[in-house]
Amino acid sequence: MEKTIIIGIDGMRCNSCKFAVERDLSGLPGVKLVNVDLELKEARVTYDESLVDTQLFDKTIASLGFSVRNTTEG
Numbered sequence: 001m002e003k004t005i006i007i008g009i010d011g012m013r014c015n016s017c018k019f020a021v022e023r024d025l026s027g028l029p030g031v032k033l034v035n036v037d038l039e040l041k042e043a044r045v046t047y048d049e050s051l052v053d054t055q056l057f058d059k060t061i062a063s064l065g066f067s068v069r070n071t072t073e074g
């Protein structure tokens, strides 16, 4: 089933950060749409929950050097 969540992310400072998060999250299986808002410091992610676990989002964000602040239903 398709789901949307909002992930609060600390550490993003510029457009390169934004694009890196969008690129890497978009590359995960089952992810349909990613939009990072740099001012709000959050990513809105639409994905198929049967294809990807949200823990993978956290790992991907951490691997870029950022940290997840919180995750809420979108």
Ligand SMILES: [Cu+2]
Pocket (backbone or CB within 6 Å): 012, 013, 014, 015, 016, 017, 018
């Ligand atoms: Cu940056």
